[in-house]
Amino acid sequence: VSGVGAMLRPAARGAWNLNQRRDISSWLARWFPKTPAKSVVALKTPIKVELVAGKTYRWCVCGHSKKQPFCDGSHFFQRTGLSPLKFKAQETRTVALCTCKATQKPPYCDGTHRSERVQKAEVGSPL
Ligand code: FES
Secondary structure, eight states: OOSHHHHSOHHHHHHHHHHHHHHHHHHHHHHSOSSOOOOBOOOSSOEEEEEOTTOEEEEOSSSOOSSTTBOOSHHHHTTOOOOOEEEEOSSOEEEEEOSSSOOSSTTBOOSGGGSHHHHTSOTTSBO
């Protein structure tokens, strides 16, 4: 046996591993919170996009993306604990994708943005 590990007493090695494990779990808890944040209202009207058959899209769920209605990675960097909705277009067609994040048919707009609840909400805030 050689190297730094052999020079440390077993007890010291155990303590080092425990500290390392604590660091990793606090890092994980910070970047992947167990309780996800609430989605925020990105906009109050849907965005029309042409989906291409067979192509995969990532619809923004958290509402923080600057590339609405699609994901730009903000859910991760703002530590929301949320993930985008990945979907594959079955056919090429223009659809209205939800940006208020209150639709019951994600990723599509179902008209919920017209409700008083959404219209009175502040952009960038949860409902
Ligand atoms: S934009 Fe969300 S339901 Fe229409």
